[in-house]
Amino acid sequence: MAETNDLAKHSVRDVMNSEYVIKRFKDVLGKKAQGFIASVLSVASNNELLSKADPGSVLNAAMIAATLDLPINQNLGFAYIIPYNDKKKGMVAQFQMGYKGFIQLAQRSGQFKTLNVTKVCEGEIKTNNLLTGEMEYAWKEGDRDKMPAVGYVAYMRLTNGFEKSLYMTVRQLKDHGMRYSASAKKGYGLWTDDFDAMASKTVIKLLLSKYAPLTTEMQTATLADQAIVKENNEFEYIDNTKETPDEVAEDKERTRIVKHIESCTTVEDLERCKEFIGKDDADLLNIFTEKMTKLKGEK
Amino acid sequence: MDFSNYKFRPSSLSSLMTGTRSKDGLSDTAKGLIQKCYISQMFECRDFVQTPPMTKGIMVESDTLDLIKTVYGETYFKNKTKYENDFIKGTPDVVPAEDKIIDVKSSWTIFTFAAVDEKKARDDYFWQLAGYAWMIGKTKGELIYGLVNTPQEIVEKEIMKSGGANPTEVIKNHTYDDIDPKLRAKRFLFDFTPEDFKAIEEKVVLARTFMNTMSL
Numbered sequence: 403m404a405e406t407n408d409l410a411k412h413s414v415r416d417v418m419n420s421e422y423v424i425k426r427f428k429d430v431l432g433k434k435a436q437g438f439i440a441s442v443l444s445v446a447s448n449n450e451l452l453s454k455a456d457p458g459s460v461l462n463a464a465m466i467a468a469t470l471d472l473p474i475n476q477n478l479g480f481a482y483i484i485p486y487n488d489k490k491k492g493m494v495a496q497f498q499m500g501y502k503g504f505i506q507l508a509q510r511s512g513q514f515k516t517l518n519v520t521k522v523c524e525g526e527i528k529t530n531n532l533l534t535g536e537m538e539y540a541w542k543e544g545d546r547d548k549m550p551a552v553g554y555v556a557y558m559r560l561t562n563g564f565e566k567s568l569y570m571t572v573r574q575l576k577d578h579g580m581r582y583s584a585s586a587k588k589g590y591g592l593w594t595d596d597f598d599a600m601a602s603k604t605v606i607k608l609l610l611s612k613y614a615p616l617t618t619e620m621q622t623a624t625l626a627d628q629a630i631v632k633e634n635n636e637f638e639y640i641d642n643t644k645e646t647p648d649e650v651a652e653d654k655e656r657t658r659i660v661k662h663i664e665s666c667t668t669v670e671d672l673e674r675c676k677e678f679i680g681k682d683d684a685d686l687l688n689i690f691t692e693k694m695t696k697l698k699g700e701k
Numbered sequence: 702m703d704f705s706n707y708k709f710r711p712s713s714l715s716s717l718m719t720g721t722r723s724k725d726g727l728s729d730t731a732k733g734l735i736q737k738c739y740i741s742q743m744f745e746c747r748d749f750v751q752t753p754p755m756t757k758g759i760m761v762e763s764d765t766l767d768l769i770k771t772v773y774g775e776t777y778f779k780n781k782t783k784y785e786n787d788f789i790k791g792t793p794d795v796v797p798a799e800d801k802i803i804d805v806k807s808s809w810t811i812f813t814f815a816a817v818d819e820k821k822a823r824d825d826y827f828w829q830l831a832g833y834a835w836m837i838g839k840t841k842g843e844l845i846y847g848l849v850n851t852p853q854e855i856v857e858k859e860i861m862k863s864g865g866a867n868p869t870e871v872i873k874n875h876t877y878d879d880i881d882p883k884l885r886a887k888r889f890l891f892d893f894t895p896e897d898f899k900a901i902e903e904k905v906v907l908a909r910t911f912m913n914t915m916s917l
């Protein structure tokens with residue numbers, strides 16, 4: 403299996419364990435290659451959808467993480483490989499930066515004295531200078547994890563003394579997610595499951611891309627974030643490509659069917675939508691079957 | 702290419718069935734339609750036009766089905782099955798269990814919605830619905846018009862088109878949440894006879910004959 407265009411025929415495990423791929427990772431990571439490959443395989447084997455994704459896209463996403471020397475480890479939160487079900491391409495892997503990954507790259511550049519991000523809770527904004535864009539905060543004591551956020555702020559101070567912060571409200575961040583992520587629009591994915599992480603990453607990424615001196619690694623990280631990495635290191639932003647009117651219509655009708663299933667109180671009512679569920683829509687079939695089992699159990 | 706078995710789409714029947722006194726039994730409108738079908742078959746190029754009202758119609762069909770549920774208490778899902786007989790082929794919007802097919806029209810604005818009455822509905826869509834009913838073996842066709850919000854991306858384009866002069870007006874002209882849903886839906890039921898279906902069949906035969914004589 404020397405040629406990467408054969409990858410689709412193999413499993414993620416086969417591809418990552420092939421001699422050709424191990425050599426590529428060794429060229430980039432040296433002794434760390436084997437551990438890195440093991441971590442990618444562990445992520446893939448713990449995620450059924452990712453294990454079914456196009457192995458080439460998994461390999462390319464992993465290679466970007468390797469190039470940036472960021473481990474793929476859920477617990478560390480530096481970088482992620484996420485499955486994405488594309489209507490045209492099928493299941494593919496998408497590279498995603500974590501906000502800790504951006505901080506890690508900034509630290510390595512040696513140009514940052516401080517780079518941090520935090521949520522802002524209600525009543526913590528003391529002053530807001532609309533002219534300079536500077537805000538003052540009165541941080542609350544206590545268990546802030548339990549306090550609801552009204553916004554997120556990222557702050558950086560460079561070694562040359564330049565400092566800047568960027569604040570976004572929760573509303574602005576949600577709009578950002580809806581605008582740039584198709585999965586957020588449909589109510590699933592990281593924007594729904596881990597809003598805190600996505601909000602933190604967004605403010606830090608925007609702060610860096612607007613005001614920071616970007617190293618090559620930082621530029622690559624910014625560009626590769628949320629992209630499918632192609633063979634020639636081109637990036638395709640599949641999660642925020644515009645849907646055609648037909649695709650919008652299909653998504654809306656699917657959402658209607660989900661709502662119908664959720665609202666059904668009788669088996670007869672539920673049966674009405676059965677023939678409209680696409681045969682290849684396993685998720686929707688599961689929702690239907692679960693509801694049917696529940697209704698029959700109640701009977 | 703032989704067009705003796707060519708199948709027309711029910712959506713093109715309104716043009717095909719327009720009245721005429723010409724000897725070949727086909728109006729100029731019908732001949733224009735046949736020419737488009739001929740070109741698309743011979744040269745594989747479609748005269749593709751998708752206007753903003755058409756785009757809205759595609760994007761909001763599910764919203765209109767929701768409106769129908771709210772107003773009439775009837776739950777329908779969008780049909781995906783393609784039907785055909787020896788003369789026509791197509792995909793009706795809704796195929797309920799009853800003896801009827803349903804076609805859903807989502808109006809562009811409140812003005813186009815208000816302009817629809819029984820006569821206009823019949824003039825514009827009687828033959829399309831008859832075609833669907835004929836393919837599926839039903840005898841009635843129901844046309845339901847709904848007025849729902851225009852999707853934001855289309856409204857944004859309309860604002861751009863208007864030069865951005867009156868964005869509030871454009872948005873208002875495409876947002877109908879504040880109007881009672883009962884006022885935003887209307888329905889028309891048509892009965893079809895075997896003579897209607899026979900008329901379609903005869904017209905398709907004439908159109909096929911004409912198509913076989915065509916060239917650029």
